Every structure is written in C-alpha cells, then in structure tokens.
Amino acid sequence: MLNLILDNRFAIASVILFVTGFANMMLHPNLIKKIVSFNIMDSATFLMLASRGMIAGRSAAILTDGGADVTRYVNPIPAGLVLTGIVVSVSVSAFSLALVQRIYGAYGTVDMRELLEAMKKKGE
Amino acid sequence: MPFAWNLPYLSVFLTMVTAILLSVIPGAKRAYWLTVGVSAAVTVMSLVFLRFIVKADAAYAFTMGKFPAPFGNEIRFGPLQGLLASVFGAVMCLSLLGGRAELFEDVDEKKMGLACVMLNMVLASLLVLSYTNDAFTAYVFIEISTIAACALVMIKDSGPTLVATIRYLFMSLLGSGLFLFSIILLYAITGHLLMPQLHESVQKLMADGAYTKVLALILAMMTAGLGVKSAMFPFHRWLPDAHGTATTTSSAVLSGLVVKGYAVLLITMYCRVFTLETVRAFHIHDAVFALGFCGMILGSVMALRETHAKRMLAYSSVAQLGYVFMGLGLGTEAGVAAALFQILAHAFTKPLLFVSVGRLAAAVHHDKQLRALRGTAWKAPLAGVGFGIGALSMVGIPLFGGFAAKVNFSTASIFTDQKIALTLFVLALSSVLNALYYIPALINIWSDRKEAALPETNEPGRDTSAAVAIVLLAGGVLFLGVCFTPVMNIIVRGLELM
Amino acid sequence: MSAFTNWVDGEHPVPLKTEFKPTPVKKPAKKRASLGDERRLDGFLRLYARCGVVISVMLLIVLLIGAVALPAFAAPGNPTDNEVVHRYVGSAEEETGAENVIAGMILNYRGFDTFGESCVLFLAVCCVMLLLWATNDRLRAEARACEKTAPRDAILATNAKMILPCVLCFGMCVLFNGHVSPGGGFSGGSILGAALILFAVAFGSDAVRRFFTAKVFNTVRITGLLIYASMFGVYIYQGANGIDSNLARYIVLVIDIAVGLVVMSTMYGFYSFYTKGEL
Numbered sequence: 028m029l030n031l032i033l034d035n036r037f038a039i040a041s042v043i044l045f046v047t048g049f050a051n052m053m054l055h056p057n058l059i060k061k062i063v064s065f066n067i068m069d070s071a072t073f074l075m076l077a078s079r080g081m082i083a084g085r086s087a088a089i090l091t092d093g094g095a096d097v098t099r100y101v102n103p104i105p106a107g108l109v110l111t112g113i114v115v116s117v118s119v120s121a122f123s124l125a126l127v128q129r130i131y132g133a134y135g136t137v138d139m140r141e142l143l144e145a146m147k148k149k150g151e
Numbered sequence: 152m153p154f155a156w157n158l159p160y161l162s163v164f165l166t167m168v169t170a171i172l173l174s175v176i177p178g179a180k181r182a183y184w185l186t187v188g189v190s191a192a193v194t195v196m197s198l199v200f201l202r203f204i205v206k207a208d209a210a211y212a213f214t215m216g217k218f219p220a221p222f223g224n225e226i227r228f229g230p231l232q233g234l235l236a237s238v239f240g241a242v243m244c245l246s247l248l249g250g251r252a253e254l255f256e257d258v259d260e261k262k263m264g265l266a267c268v269m270l271n272m273v274l275a276s277l278l279v280l281s282y283t284n285d286a287f288t289a290y291v292f293i294e295i296s297t298i299a300a301c302a303l304v305m306i307k308d309s310g311p312t313l314v315a316t317i318r319y320l321f322m323s324l325l326g327s328g329l330f331l332f333s334i335i336l337l338y339a340i341t342g343h344l345l346m347p348q349l350h351e352s353v354q355k356l357m358a359d360g361a362y363t364k365v366l367a368l369i370l371a372m373m374t375a376g377l378g379v380k381s382a383m384f385p386f387h388r389w390l391p392d393a394h395g396t397a398t399t400t401s402s403a404v405l406s407g408l409v410v411k412g413y414a415v416l417l418i419t420m421y422c423r424v425f426t427l428e429t430v431r432a433f434h435i436h437d438a439v440f441a442l443g444f445c446g447m448i449l450g451s452v453m454a455l456r457e458t459h460a461k462r463m464l465a466y467s468s469v470a471q472l473g474y475v476f477m478g479l480g481l482g483t484e485a486g487v488a489a490a491l492f493q494i495l496a497h498a499f500t501k502p503l504l505f506v507s508v509g510r511l512a513a514a515v516h517h518d519k520q521l522r523a524l525r526g527t528a529w530k531a532p533l534a535g536v537g538f539g540i541g542a543l544s545m546v547g548i549p550l551f552g553g554f555a556a557k558v559n560f561s562t563a564s565i566f567t568d569q570k571i572a573l574t575l576f577v578l579a580l581s582s583v584l585n586a587l588y589y590i591p592a593l594i595n596i597w598s599d600r601k602e603a604a605l606p607e608t609n610e611p612g613r614d615t616s617a618a619v620a621i622v623l624l625a626g627g628v629l630f631l632g633v634c635f636t637p638v639m640n641i642i643v644r645g646l647e648l649m
Numbered sequence: 650m651s652a653f654t655n656w657v658d659g660e661h662p663v664p665l666k667t668e669f670k671p672t673p674v675k676k677p678a679k680k681r682a683s684l685g686d687e688r689r690l691d692g693f694l695r696l697y698a699r700c701g702v703v704i705s706v707m708l709l710i711v712l713l714i715g716a717v718a719l720p721a722f723a724a725p726g727n728p729t730d731n732e733v734v735h736r737y738v739g740s741a742e743e744e745t746g747a748e749n750v751i752a753g754m755i756l757n758y759r760g761f762d763t764f765g766e767s768c769v770l771f772l773a774v775c776c777v778m779l780l781l782w783a784t785n786d787r788l789r790a791e792a793r794a795c796e797k798t799a800p801r802d803a804i805l806a807t808n809a810k811m812i813l814p815c816v817l818c819f820g821m822c823v824l825f826n827g828h829v830s831p832g833g834g835f836s837g838g839s840i841l842g843a844a845l846i847l848f849a850v851a852f853g854s855d856a857v858r859r860f861f862t863a864k865v866f867n868t869v870r871i872t873g874l875l876i877y878a879s880m881f882g883v884y885i886y887q888g889a890n891g892i893d894s895n896l897a898r899y900i901v902l903v904i905d906i907a908v909g910l911v912v913m914s915t916m917y918g919f920y921s922f923y924t925k926g927e928l
Contacts, residue, residue: 038717090749093742103737117773168878285759287762298772
C-alpha cells in the first residue's frame with residue numbers, strides 16, 4: 028500500500044489539490060476566491076500532467092545531440108499541454124476578474140449571497 | 152484527394168480569421184452583416200461538402216498539417232459531421248437575422264464588432280467540436296466556446312446579465328476542469344491524444360482487463376464534465392438565468408447550438424473512442440439515462456412555474472436536453488441516433504421560439520412577462536405563427552420536428568431490454584407537461600388583449616430579416632417533421648462510419 | 650520630489666480605482682416582513698452547501714482510488730513513453746528545424762491546438778474590452794481623473810530605468826531563441842508584456858502611449874494572429890493535399906515570433922483595460 032502511494036505521490040497530491048479547488052469553487056461565496064480556487068484546480072491538473080511526463084534519469088527535451096538517442100530525454104508532450112493549459116487559465120482568469128470588477132461596480136459586493144439578495148431587492 | 156475534403160477546415164479557418172479581423176473593423180452594421188455572410192458561407196460550404204460526402208459514403212481523416220494520426224492534429228469527417236456543420240451554420244445565420252433589431256438595441260454600437268467576434272468564435276468552436284479527431288483540440292475549443300458563450304450572455308451589459316454570466320462561467324469552468332482532468336488520466340494510461348489511437352488502446356485495455364477503475368473514472372468524469380456544460384439535470388441551474396436574460400440572438404444561439412456542441416462531443420467520445428460496449432460495461436449509460444429522465448420531467452415542471460417567457464423557454468431547453476441524454480442513456484446505436492436527431496430538431500425549434508418571442512415582445516416595449524405578451528400575436532402575426540409552430544413541435548404534434556424526434560426515441564427504446572416502459576412513460580408524461588405550458592402560452596398570445604387591464608402596445612415596426620428567419624426556421628422544423636427518413640439515414644450511416 | 654517626501658511620510662492615500670471590501674461577517678438574520686424569500690434563499694444555500702460537500706468528498710475518494718491505480722511515477726516504459734514521444738524527440742530537429750522539441754511539437758505537430766490557444770488569448774482581450782472599455786466620455790473622464798491623482802514614484806522610476814533594458818533584452822532573447830533553447834513565443838511574449846507594464850507603472854501610461862497607441866496595439870495583435878492563421882492554413886492545405894514544400898522548417902520560428910507579439914500586446918492590454926478602461 029505504502030509503495031503504491033509513494034509510486035503515485037504526485038498523482039495523489041494533484042488529486043487532493045484538484046478537489047480542494049473544486050470544493051472551494053462550488054462552496055465559497057466570494058467571487059474572487061472562486062476565481063482563485065479555479066486557478067488551484069487548474070494548477071492541480073498541470074501538476075498531474077507534468078508528473079506524467081517525467082521519466083527517471085532523463086533530461087529536458089531540448090536536444091543537444093540532434094535526437095540521436097531518444098532515451099536521453101523526457102516526454103515533451105505534457106510540457107506542451109501544460110503550456111496550453113496555462114494560457115487558457117490566464118485568459119479565463121482575466122475574463123472573470125474583469126467580470127467581477129463590473130459586478131462590484133453594479134452591486135457593490137463580491138459575495139454571491141449578497142449579490143442574490145441585492146438582485147432580489149432590485150426586483151431583477 | 153478531391154477539393155471538397157478541404158471545405159471543413161476552410162470553413163473553420165474562414166470563421167476564425169473573420170473573427171480576428173472583426174475586432175478592428177469599424178462600424179456596427181458592417182460587422183453584423185459580415186458575420187451573417189460568414190455563417191451563410193459556412194452553411195453553403197458545409198452543404199456542398201455534405202453532398203459530396205454522402206455520395207462518397209465514407210468517413211475520412213484529414214491531417215491538420217503534414218503529420219498523420221498519432222503525431223499531428225487531425226480532423227475526421229463523415230456524413231454526420233457534414234450534416235451537423237450545415238445545421239450549425241444555418242441556425243447561426245438565422246438566429247443572427249432573427250434577433251437583429253434587438254441586437255442593435257442591446258449592444259453598444261462601438262462594441263458590436265466585439266460581439267460579432269464572439270458569435271464567429273462560437274460557430275468556429277462548434278464546427279471544430281463536431282469535426283475534431285483529437286481529444287486535446289476538443290479541450291481547447293471547449294474553452295473557446297465557453298469564453299465566447301459567456302461573452303454572448305453579457306453583451307447586453309446590464310446588472311442581471313453580468314451575474315448570470317459569472318454563474319454560467321463558473322459552472323462551465325467546473326465542467327471543463329473535469330473534462331481536462333479526464334483527458335489527462337486517459338493520456339496517462341494510454342499515452343495518446345488522437346482518437347483512433349485512443350480507441351485502439353482502450354480496446355486493448357478492456358480486453359486485458361487493465362486499469363478498469365481508471366477507465367470507469369475517466370468515463371464518469373468526462374460525462375459529468377460535458378454534462379455540466381450542456382446542462383444535464385442536476386447541473387442545470389445556471390441555464391435559465393443565462394439564456395433567459397441575454398439578448399434574443401444570444402439566447403437562440405446558446406440554447407439552440409452551444410449546449411449541443413458539448414453533447415455532440417460526448418457522443419463522439421462515446422462512439423469513436425470508448426465504443427458503446429465499454430460505456431455499457433461500466434453502466435455509465437444507466438446514470439445518464441436516469442439524469443436525462445429527471446431532467447425531462449423537472450425541466451418541464453420548472454417551466455410550468457415560470458411567468459417570464461424567455462425563462463420558460465430556457466427551462467424547456469433543460470427538458471429538451473434531457474431527451475438527448477435519455478437517448479444516449481439507452482446505450483444503443485439507435486438511441487444515439489435518436490439523440491442526434493433531437494439535437495437537430497431542437498436546434499431549429501428553440502431559436503424559432505426565441506426569435507418569435509423577441510418579435511412579439513417588440514410590441515410591448517420588450518416586456519417578456521407572459522402576461523404582458525397577451526394578444527401580441529395580432530400585432531406581429533408572423534411571429535405568432537412561428538411561436539405556434541415551435542410550440543406544437545415541442546409538444547409533439549405530427550408533421551413537426553419534435554414529433555419525429557419522439558417517434559425515433561420510442562422506436563429506439565424497443566431495442567433495449569429494460570428501458571422500454573420507462574422511456575415510453577417519460578415521453579408521454581413529458582409531452583403532456585410540455586402541452587401544459589406551451590398551449591396556454593400559445594392561447595395567451597393569440598387571445599384578446601382588451602379584456603385584461605394591460606398597458607398599451609406599440610407598433611413593432613417592420614423587420615424583414617426577422618420575418619425571413621422565422622419563415623426559414625419554421626421551414627426547418629417542418630422539413631424535419633415531414634422528411635425525417637433521409638435525415639435519419641444520414642445520421643445512422645454517419646454513426647456507423649464514425 | 651515632493652511626491653517622494655509625501656510618499657515617505659505616508660501622506661498620500663493609496664489610489665485604488667476599485668476597492669474591494671472584505672466579506673462582512675454574516676449578521677444574525679433580522680426579522681423582516683419579506684421573510685419568505687430570504688428563508689427560501691437560505692434553505693437553498695444550505696442545501697447547496699451540503700450537496701457540494703457530499704459531491705466533493707465522493708469525488709475525492711473516487712479520484713484517490715483512480716490516482717493510486719495509475720502507472721507509477723517516472724518509471725521508464727510507462728504507457729506515455731511510446732512511439733509518439735520517440736518520433737517527436739528523434740525527428741523534431743529534422744522535420745521542424747527546432748532543437749527545442751516542445752516548441753517544435755506545439756507549433757508544428759500540434760499547431761492547430763496552439764492556434765486555438767492563441768485565439769483563447771485573443772478572445773480574453775476581446776471580453777475584457779467588452780466589459781471594461783470606457784466607450785462614453787463620462788467613463789473616460791472618470792478613468793483619467795483617477796489616473797492623474799496617482800503620483801509618480803521616484804524609486805520605481807529610477808529602478809525601472811536600470812531594470813527595463815535588461816528585461817527587454819531577456820524577453821527578446823527568450824522570444825527569438827525559442828526554437829533552440831527553453832522559451833518561445835508565450836514566455837518571451839509575457840516577459841515583453843511585463844516590461845511594457847513596468848514601463849507604464851513607472852513612467853505613466855501617457856509615456857507608453859507615445860509609441861504604443863490603440864492603433865499599434867490592434868495592429869500588433871491582429872498581425873500576429875493573421876500571420877499564424879495564414880501560414881498555418883497554407884501549411885495544412887499543403888500537408889493534407891500531399892504538396893511537398895519546405896514550409897515546415899520555417900513555421901516554428903516565424904509563428905513563435907507572431908505568438909510572442911500577440912502575447913505581449915495581450916498582457917499589456919489586460920493591464921491597460923483594468924486600470925484605465927482604454928489603451
């Protein structure tokens with residue numbers, strides 16, 4: 028059992044992070060913290076992905092010998108996917124932060140519950 | 152290779168390049184008509200492509216670059232993808248035409264170009280989601296579709312739409328997070344991202360009995376992730392706000408198309424990567440069936456309680472998406488085909504209803520409470536007729552698209568072991584429930600306004616483009632209701648060739 | 650200089666355009682006439698919280714079971730260590746002209762994904778513009794007034810003068826050497842974007858506007874994406890139709906630079922729209 032856990036330590040860490048982000052995103056009333064938890068969730072997926080690319084005893088996939096020996100380098104695919112994921116996550120964070128800024132301007136709160144109440148009061 | 156096989160990728164690039172250019176092209180009118188033109192061009196291209204691919208009766212992989220399957224990006228198309236692309240393009244074009252007046256009222260003139268960027272990007276992402284042969288491309292375009300769809304809700308730029316947008320955005324992000332995680336797990340146990348290789352590896356793993364737990368987890372997460380995004384039952388709460396408060400074009404596009412894109416992707420993943428046998432082996436289809444079942448009934452019940460016309464239509468979308476998931480949950484080819492037909496039928500019907508309601512509400516200063524709409528059909532008769540056709544199709548009256556969809560579901564249920572009774576029961580119940588809110592609404596808009604003490608109406612004014620949209624969308628609904636056999640043949644053949 | 654002394658004395662207030670107040674502690678529910686609505690909302694939120702906790706705990710358990718069953722970390726011969734990786738590592742230099750396999754992979758083999766990714770960035774800027782672009786005069790005046798009150802910071806300006814050239818050089822280096830060393834369009838672009846933001850913070854956005862106007866911003870952003878779209882479009886056409894060409898060897902470098910431009914303008918665009926509502 029311990030061996031299994033040690034073998035998959037990064038996967039387990041990333042799963043715990045993922046659920047932390049997921050739960051916070053569902054449950055936290057504060058919109059800014061929701062955005063932060065979304066970022067935690069994304070980081071967890073990146074950790075998972077990056078750990079999948081690692082192969083013990085090999086170096087980063089920047090070729091120094093023209094790729095003559097393919098067993099010298101780690102898997103480059105996860106790195107590329109993480110790059111894509113980061114860009115997506117940055118974009119989405121920017122979008123949602125702008126949205127929160129506008130919502131704060133309109134209702135004076137970033138708390139989901141107060142927001143719902145304020146909307147009710149305005150009769151919207 | 153015939154030139155026609157380049158049309159899918161050309162249509163994707165056409166929409167994306169137009170979107171990029173639109174962000175700097177000045178002039179609201181120019182941006183709008185350019186977008187209409189591009190979606191019309193996509194429709195024509197897809198129809199031409201559909202004709203060739205149906206004639207060829209085969210499915211092809213098309214490498215996006217120099218390197219074929221396990222190495223480079225790829226798209227894959229058969230008759231089904233051609234059909235879906237044509238319908239997506241056509242409905243996009245007609246929704247744009249139908250909501251024109253309201254779009255120009257609701258959107259700041261300087262920001263019209265940006266709104267059109269979003270519309271184009273939605274279309275591009277829908278096309279890619281149905282064509283793609285690469286799981287990670289699917290993820291990237293899911294995100295494009297998420298951002299663009301959320302932006303479509305907020306282009307109206309009022310307080311409630313902003314709040315609806317952020318709720319929609321957060322739910323979508325949960326969904327795409329789950330989808331991304333499932334793809335990564337899939338990559339971890341197979342080492343591939345391209346669908347043909349994924350299929351092979353999954354088959355091999357199933358045969359060896361290796362990683363079954365992880366496979367079940369992947370299937371469940373993928374279903375849940377895409378389910379959240381296409382408003383599967385317990386995750387539907389964001390939909391009424393988002394679709395109910397947005398401007399008419401956005402509501403039509405979101406309800407008619409965007410949620411379908413994810414359902415189509417889920418079907419592709421089921422049929423092309425996992426195969427329905429695997430799905431059945433893990434009993435995922437039973438869960439999907441149950442959720443679809445609940446969605447059909449509870450969506451309609453919620454719609455019954457609504458007094459706001461657009462929110463009523465939005466809840467009805469939840470019910471209609473329940474049909475799609477019920478069809479998927481049957482776990483047979485016939486069930487999936489019926490679900491695809493329902494996707495097409497609903498893609499025409501719901502925009503028709505939204506456009507009609509938009510036109511009817513134009514006669515009462517855009518008040519969309521059902522009460523205020525009383526008698527407005529006499530002011531805008533064409534919209535009244537359009538609403539009638541849409542409502543009757545939703546209820547399931549013969550000759551309309553909704554009826555054909557229900558027939559398909561019933562026939563599909565015959566080939567399952569235990570679900571026949573449940574399916575027929577829920578179809579009947581949901582038809583009754585649909586009738587319970589669509590028929591009163593229909594009577595309401597055609598009845599006499601003078602009896603009720605309501606504020607004065609105004610003249611809605613002429614709107615040729617909305618008239619064209621209503622006629623063509625109604626034509627689509629009738630076409631699907633009358634000539635459903637050829638359409639069904641294309642779908643079934645497309646599924647075989649997946 | 651007086652601004653500086655004021656700053657040292659802590660006399661000028663921190664000028665924030667939008668102040669976020671912390672979430673107040675929940676007050677005990679007041680008895681009011683319209684209690685029904687509130688109770689319904691309370692009930693819903695409580696139910697939602699419970700469901701959320703249950704779902705999260707279940708998800709955690711299921712995911713942990715899945716995570717333990719995954720192939721072991723970093724073991725050679727995992728399913729991910731397959732012929733695709735060997736092909737990428739073995740032939741990337743020959744097929745794409747990039748020693749940095751990752752750059753070669755994302756810009757050539759999986760270039761369509763990366764095009765989608767650049768479009769995500771582009772869409773994000775468009776969304777931020779949709780939300781925060783001050784299109785009418787009142788909003789613009791408000792934003793301007795808010796900006797003028799912000800004093801120049803002497804320490805920051807002096808330091809920026811020393812740091813900026815280094816940051817710019819580093820950014821260029823990362824951007825232009827993306828295909829042979831770690832880096833590339835995305836990282837180089839964001840470093841350059843950070844340099845622009847630093848410049849704007851230190852010397853005021855009027856100074857940036859001297860060379861980076863809205864027109865330049867749009868041109869850079871659109872040109873970058875269009876270069877990518879047209880080049881990759883042609884590449885796909887050639888690749889899929891079996892037309893032989895040498896395009897594959899150039900696209901990595903050219904597209905890398907195009908992406909870098911897009912990312913740089915995007916990053917500065919975010920900053921600028923957040924703080925001023927315009928460029």
